[in-house]
Amino acid sequence: MNGSTSSSVSTTPAPPTSACIDSSARILLLPIVSSLVWLVISSVLALIASVKLHSPTVLADSSWLTYGHTRPAANDAFVYGFASQAGLAVALWILCRLGRNTLVGALPIAIGSIFWNLGVTFGLVGIFTGHTTGFDWLEFPKAGSFILLASYGVLGICALLNFRARQPGETYPSQWYILAALFWFPWLFTTARMLLVQFPVRGVMQLAVSGWFTNGLFTLWLTSLGLAVLLYFIPKISQAQLFSRSLALIAFWSLAVFGGWAGFYRGLPLPAWMISTGAAASVVLLVPMLATVANLWLTMGQGTHAKSGLLGYFKYSLIAFALCGVFAVFNAFIPQLRLTLFGEGVEQLFLYGFVGLALLGAIHYLAPRLTGQENDKFVCWSGMASTFGILLFAAAFLIGGILQQKRLIDGSVPFLDVMNKTKMFIRLSTLGVLLLVIGNILTLARVLLLVRACCQACCSSCCSESKPSVKLKPAGAAR
Amino acid sequence: MNHGPLIFLGVLVTFVMSWWGLIFAPQVQIGVQQNASLVDGIYPRPRAGLAEQGHHVYVANGCVQCHSQQVRQESYTFDVVLTAPGTNNEIVIRALGKIAPGINAGAVAAAATDQKPQTILTNVPQGVADDAQARLKKAGATAKTLFIPLGVDIARGWGSRLTVAADYLYDQPVQVGHSRLGPDLANYGQRAPSTKLILEHLYDPRLTMDKSLMPAHRYLFETKPVGKKPSPDALALTGKFAPPAGHEVVPKPEALQLVAYLQSLRASAPLFEAPASPAPQP
Numbered sequence: 001m002n003g004s005t006s007s008s009v010s011t012t013p014a015p016p017t018s019a020c021i022d023s024s025a026r027i028l029l030l031p032i033v034s035s036l037v038w039l040v041i042s043s044v045l046a047l048i049a050s051v052k053l054h055s056p057t058v059l060a061d062s063s064w065l066t067y068g069h070t071r072p073a074a075n076d077a078f079v080y081g082f083a084s085q086a087g088l089a090v091a092l093w094i095l096c097r098l099g100r101n102t103l104v105g106a107l108p109i110a111i112g113s114i115f116w117n118l119g120v121t122f123g124l125v126g127i128f129t130g131h132t133t134g135f136d137w138l139e140f141p142k143a144g145s146f147i148l149l150a151s152y153g154v155l156g157i158c159a160l161l162n163f164r165a166r167q168p169g170e171t172y173p174s175q176w177y178i179l180a181a182l183f184w185f186p187w188l189f190t191t192a193r194m195l196l197v198q199f200p201v202r203g204v205m206q207l208a209v210s211g212w213f214t215n216g217l218f219t220l221w222l223t224s225l226g227l228a229v230l231l232y233f234i235p236k237i238s239q240a241q242l243f244s245r246s247l248a249l250i251a252f253w254s255l256a257v258f259g260g261w262a263g264f265y266r267g268l269p270l271p272a273w274m275i276s277t278g279a280a281a282s283v284v285l286l287v288p289m290l291a292t293v294a295n296l297w298l299t300m301g302q303g304t305h306a307k308s309g310l311l312g313y314f315k316y317s318l319i320a321f322a323l324c325g326v327f328a329v330f331n332a333f334i335p336q337l338r339l340t341l342f343g344e345g346v347e348q349l350f351l352y353g354f355v356g357l358a359l360l361g362a363i364h365y366l367a368p369r370l371t372g373q374e375n376d377k378f379v380c381w382s383g384m385a386s387t388f389g390i391l392l393f394a395a396a397f398l399i400g401g402i403l404q405q406k407r408l409i410d411g412s413v414p415f416l417d418v419m420n421k422t423k424m425f426i427r428l429s430t431l432g433v434l435l436l437v438i439g440n441i442l443t444l445a446r447v448l449l450l451v452r453a454c455c456q457a458c459c460s461s462c463c464s465e466s467k468p469s470v471k472l473k474p475a476g477a478a479r
Numbered sequence: 480m481n482h483g484p485l486i487f488l489g490v491l492v493t494f495v496m497s498w499w500g501l502i503f504a505p506q507v508q509i510g511v512q513q514n515a516s517l518v519d520g521i522y523p524r525p526r527a528g529l530a531e532q533g534h535h536v537y538v539a540n541g542c543v544q545c546h547s548q549q550v551r552q553e554s555y556t557f558d559v560v561l562t563a564p565g566t567n568n569e570i571v572i573r574a575l576g577k578i579a580p581g582i583n584a585g586a587v588a589a590a591a592t593d594q595k596p597q598t599i600l601t602n603v604p605q606g607v608a609d610d611a612q613a614r615l616k617k618a619g620a621t622a623k624t625l626f627i628p629l630g631v632d633i634a635r636g637w638g639s640r641l642t643v644a645a646d647y648l649y650d651q652p653v654q655v656g657h658s659r660l661g662p663d664l665a666n667y668g669q670r671a672p673s674t675k676l677i678l679e680h681l682y683d684p685r686l687t688m689d690k691s692l693m694p695a696h697r698y699l700f701e702t703k704p705v706g707k708k709p710s711p712d713a714l715a716l717t718g719k720f721a722p723p724a725g726h727e728v729v730p731k732p733e734a735l736q737l738v739a740y741l742q743s744l745r746a747s748a749p750l751f752e753a754p755a756s757p758a759p760q761p
Contacts, residue, residue, distance in 0.1 A: 052694055053660070056684070060695035067694050068541020130539030134652035163483060179483060180490045187494055195502070196652065204644040205510045206653040212501045220494075256490055260497025267551040268655065269642045271508060274501065336631065339547055339659040408659070411634035415662050419692050 015100035015167050022369045024102035029370050029451055031089040031113040032363055036444040038081025038120060039356075043437045045074035050430040054423050064128040072139045073127045075351075079137060079217070080148065081120045083355050084185070085113070087225035088155050090362045091178045092162060093370075094232050098175055099166025105158040112154035119147030133197050135210045137217055138189075145193055149186065156182050173248040174228040180256060181224035188216040204269050211270075211278075215263025218347075219285065222355050223255065226321065227292060229358040230314055233365065234296045237311045238303025243295050251291035258284045265331055265338045279332040289325035293318060309380055313361025316387050320353030320394075327398070336408050341422060342401025349394040352386070352436060360386060360443055367447045371454035378442040385439030393432030400425025509644050515750055522748045525649050526740070533740025536733045538652060540696070547656030548665040550638030550746065553630040557608035558756075560596035564588040565619030574618040575599065578611045588620075596623065625756035636670065637663040639747050640755030646746035661693055668745040677738045678730050679714055686720055699734040702726050 016024075049070040051058055059065045096103050103109075123144025126132065132139040140148065159182050163175065192213035195201050201209060235242045242248065262285055264270060264278030296318055300311075327346040331338045364379055400422045407418045514521040526534065537543075559578075564571050568588060575584035579599050591597040599622065600611055608624045615622040628640045642665050647653045656663075671677060676687055682700050684691035700714070702722045712735075713727040722728050730738075749755045 053692070056692055056694040060683075061697050063540075063698040066540060066696065066698070068544045071544045072541055127541075132539060132541065134538035134543065134654060136657060176486055179486050183487065183490050184494060191498065191502070200651055201506060201510055203509070203512060203648040203650070204653060204655075205506055206651075207647070207655055208505045209502060210653075212497070216497075253489070256493040257496075260494060261501065267549060269549060269644050269647065271505060271644075274505060277500070335551065335553065336659075339657065341660075344658060409631045411631050415635065416688065416690050419660065420690050423692070 016102050018097065019369075019372075021096050021100070021102055023372065024106070025093050025096055026370050026454075027103070027106040027110050028089045028093055028366070029447075029454075030110055031085050031116070032366065032370075033444075033447060033451060034113065034117050035082045035086035035089065036363070036440070036447055038077050038085070038117075040437070040440045040444055042074045042077035042082060043433060043440050045070045045077060047430070047433045047437055049074055050426070050433045054426045054430070063130070069128050069130075072132065072136075073124050075137065076127065076139055077120065077124060078351055078356075079222070080123065080140070081117075083222055083225070083351065083359065085116055085120075086359045086363060087181075087222070087229075087355070088159065089113075090229055090359060090366065091181070091225060092155075092159055093366055094174050094228060095159060095162045095166070095178060098172050098232070099163065101162065101165040101167065104161045104165050108154050109158050112151045112158065115147055115151035116155065119144050119149075119151060122147060135192075135196050135206070135213075137214050138192055138196060138210065142197070145189075145197075149189060149193075152186060152189075156186060172232070173242070173245070173252060174232040176252050177224040177228035177231070180252075181221055181228070184216065184220040184224065188213055188221065192216075207268060208264075208270060208274065211263045211268070212260070215278075216260055218350060219255070219259040219262060222350075223259070223321075226317065226355045226358045227251075229362045230292075230296060230318055230321075233358075233362060234311070234314050234318070235299050235303075237308050237314065237365075238300050240299050240303035243298040243302065247291045247295040251288040251295065254291070255285070255288040259288075262328065262332075266333070266335055267338075282328045282332040286325055286329065289322060293322045309383060310361050310365055312383055312387070313357050313364070317354050317357035317361065320349055320357065320390070324350045324354055334405070337401065337405045340401040340404040340408065341397045341425065342405065345394050345397025345401055348397065349390065352390040353394060356390070357386060360439075363443065363447065367450045371450040373450045373453040373457065375446065375450050375453065377449060378446040382439045382442035382446065385435045385442065387439075389432045389435030389437075389439055391432070392435065393429045396425040396428035396432060400429075512644060512648065514648065515645055515748075517748055517750075522750070523646060523648050526743050529736055529739040530743035531740075533736035533738065533743075534650070534654075536737040537740055538654065540737075542664075543654045543656045545658060545660035545693070546662070546664045547659050548642070548663065548744070548746075549655050550632045550640065550642045550663060550665050551630050552628045552633060552641035552753075555629055556602045556627045557600075557605055558598060558625040558627055559600040559603070559608050559611045559622055560598050560625060561587060561591040561615065561620060561622050562593050562596045563621040564591050565621065567619050570618045571615065571620045574614050574620070578614060591620075602627070626754040628753075628755055632663060635662075638666040640749065640753045642746045643750060643753045645750055645752070664741070664744055665746045666744060668742045669747060671742050674738055674742070675714075677741060678734060679716075681734055681737065682714055682716075682728065682730075683720055686716070696734075699737070700728050700730050702728050 048059065048065060049067055052067045052070070092103065092109065123140030126141035126144055127139050131141040133141060159178070163179060192209055195209045196206055200206065231242065231248065258281050261281035262278050264275050266275055266279070268275060300315070324346055327349070331343060331346060337343065368374055404418055404422050407413045407421065514523065571588050572584040575582065575587060582599060587597045587599065600608065612622045612624055630641070632638060633640070646665070647655070680687045681696045683695040683697065684693040704725055705727050709727055710729050713729050716722060716728055747755065
C-alpha cells in the first residue's frame with residue numbers, strides 16, 4: 001500500500017489526499033494504543049496512591065505499592081508512557097497532514113515504539129523494586145532510561161524526516177512547536193541524566209539540575225506537544241483560520257527564550273539570584289500563555305461552531321493551560337504553597353488537564369481516521385469523565401492546598417491537625433481520580449473497538465478476495 | 480519561519496542560554512563548594528556507613544514524596560546577652576539601666592557568667608543590639624549579640640536556622656523534597672525519639688501517633704516464629720498491632736539502616752551564611 005502511494009507521489013506532483021495520508025500512518029495506532037494502556041495503568045496507580053493518602057493502612061504489606069513507589073510510578077507512566085508517546089504519535093500525524101506527505105519510516109517507528117514501551121516497563125519495574133534514581137521525573141534506573149533514549153532517537157529522527165518530506169510552502173505554528181520539542185527533549189533528558197546520575201554534580205547543584213530539568217520537561221517538552229495539538233485541532237474543528245500568525249510567533253519565541261528559566265521557587269537552598277530568576281521567568285511566561293490563549297480563543301469565536309463533541313476536549317485543555325500559567329506564579333511567590341497539596345494540584349492539572357485532554361481529544365479524532373472505521377461509542381462519556389475527573393481532582397487539591405498553607409504558616413496549629421483537616425479534600429480527589437480511571441478505560445475501549453473493526457475489515461477482505469487482492473490494493477489505498 | 484534550520488538555530492541558542500545560566504553559572508558558583516571549618520571540626524561530615532546505607536533505603540522507598548528536608552527562614556531578630564559583668568559593677572548597672580530600663584540590673588549583673596548568660600534585650604533590630612553591646616563594652620562588661628532566625632518552620636521546631644547549600648554536600652541524591660504531606664525531616668536527628676520508638680513508628684505510625692496519615696512500612700519488618708528465646712530487637716507490640724501468637728516482629732536490616740539515617744539528619748551547625756545561636760534552653 002505504501003509503495004503504491006509513494007510511487008504515485010513521485011510521478012504526479014499533486015500531494016496525497018488526507019485519506020491517503022491517514023492510511024499510510026496506520027502504524028501510529030501502535031504507539032497510540034500502547035500509550036492509552038499506560039494511561040490506564042498510570043491512573044490506576046494514581047488511584048492507589050490517592051487512597052493511601054487518606055487510608056494509610058491499605059496495602060501496607062506490599063513494598064511495591066507503598067505510596068513512595070506508586071506516586072512516582074503513576075507520574076512517570078503518565079509522562080513517559082502516555083504523554084510523550086502519544087504526543088510523538090500525534091505529532092508525527094500532524095507533521096504528515098500539515099506537510100501533505102505520506103508517513104515516512106513506518107517500520108522504524110514501529111520498532112522505536114516497541115522499544116519505547118520496553119523502556120517504560122523497565123523503568124517502572126525499577127521504581128517498584130526500589131531502584132529509583134531519587135530525582136523527580138527522572139526516577140527510571142539506568143536500563144529503562146537508556147532504552148527510552150535510544151528508542152527516542154529512532155522516533156525523533158523519523159519525525160525530522162517527516163518534517164523534511166513536507167511539500168514546499170509556509171509552515172504552520174504546530175510544526176514550529178513540534179520541531180522545537182523534538183530537540184528539547186533529548187537535550188534536556190541527556191543533560192539531566194548525565195549531571196545527576198552518570199557523573200553527579202555535588203550537593204545542591206543536583207537540585208539546580210533537577211529543577212531545571214523538571215521545568216524543561218513541563219514548560220518546553222510537554223507544553224510544546226500540547227500547544228502543537230491545540231494549535232492544529234482548534235482551528236480545524238471550529239473550521240476557522242488561526243486568528244493571528246504573529247501572535248503565534250510571539251508566543252513561540254517568548255516560550256523558547258524564557259521557558260527554560262522558570263522552575264525555582266522560594267525557600268530552596270539555592271543562591272538567591274536563581275530563585276529570583278525562576279520567579280521572574282514564571283511571570284514572563286504569562287506572555288506566551290496569554291498570547292496563545294487569546295489567539296485560540298478568538299479563533300474559536302470566528303469558527304462556525306460545528307457541533308463537534310471533540311471541541312470540548314481542546315477548549316478545556318486550553319483553560320487548564322491558562323490556569324496552570326497563573327498558578328505557577330502563585331507557586332513562585334506565596335511561601336509554603338509549593339510544598340502543600342497545591343503544588344501537586346497544579347502539576348496534575350497541567351498533566352491531566354492540559355496535556356492529557358489535548359492528547360485524548362487528538363486520539364479520539366485520529367482513531368477513526370487511522371483505522372478507517374466509524375464508531376462514536378464512549379466519546380461523550382469518556383470526555384465527561386476525564387473533564388469532571390480532573391476538575392474535581394484539581395479543585396480538591398488546589399483548595400485543600402490553600403487551606404493547608406493557611407494552617408501551616410500559623411505555627412500554633414499542630415502539624416498532625418494540618419494534615420487531618422485536609423483529609424476531606426483528599427477523599428474528594430480520590431473520587432476525581434476514579435472518574436479519570438473510568439474515562440481512560442472508556443477511551444481505550446473505543447480505540448480498541450476501532451482497531452478490532454479495522455483488523456476484521458482487513459482480514460475479511462484478504463480472506464474473501466485472496467486472489468484478486470493484488471489488483472484491488474490501489475483501490476483500497478485510494479479509499 | 481519557513482525554514483527548519485532557522486527554528487533549530489533559535490531553539491539551540493535559547494536552550495544553551497538557559498543551560499549556561501542555570502547549570503553552568505551555578506556550578507561555577509556553588510559546585511566547587513568545600514566543607515566549612517568550624518570550631519569543632521569540619522561541617523558537614525560524611526555519614527557513617529549504616530546511615531549512608533539508610534540514605535539509599537530512604538531514596539528507594541520514595542520517602543521524599545511526602546517529606547521535605549528544607550527549613551525556611553522568613554526574617555530574623557537579635558537578642559543581647561551579658562556574659563561577664565566586668566569589674567566596675569556600678570557603671571555596668573548604670574549602663575544596663577539605660578539600655579533596658581525594665582530589667583533588674585543589679586541581679587542580672589551579679590548572675591551573668593559565661594555559662595549562664597543573662598538576657599538583656601530580646602527581639603530587637605541589629606542597630607539597637609550593636610548599640611547596647613558597644614555601651615556595655617565601654618562599661619567594661621562583655622555582652623554577646625545573638626542572631627535569632629524567625630520563620631514558621633523554625634517555630635514548628637523543624638530546625639534552628641535555614642538550610643543552606645553546605646548542608647547537602649554529602650547527599651547523593653539530594654532529597655530536598657517537593658511536598659510536605661509529612662513533617663520536614665531536615666533536623667529529625669535532633670528531635671528523634673529512641674530507636675525503638677522510630678522503629679515502631681515505621682512499623683505502623685498509628686502505634687506512636689494516633690492520627691498519623693503516614694503509610695505503614697510493615698514490609699521493612701519480618702514476622703517470624705519466636706525461637707528458643709525472643710530476639711532482643713523484637714518490637715513490643717500489643718493489642719491490635721500484636722503479631723499472631725508465638726510470633727515476633729523483627730526489623731529487617733533496611734529498617735535499622737533507615738533509622739540510622741534518620742538519626743543522622745541534622746542541619747543545625749551555625750554557619751557564616753546561616754548563623755544561628757545555640758538554643759538557650761532545651
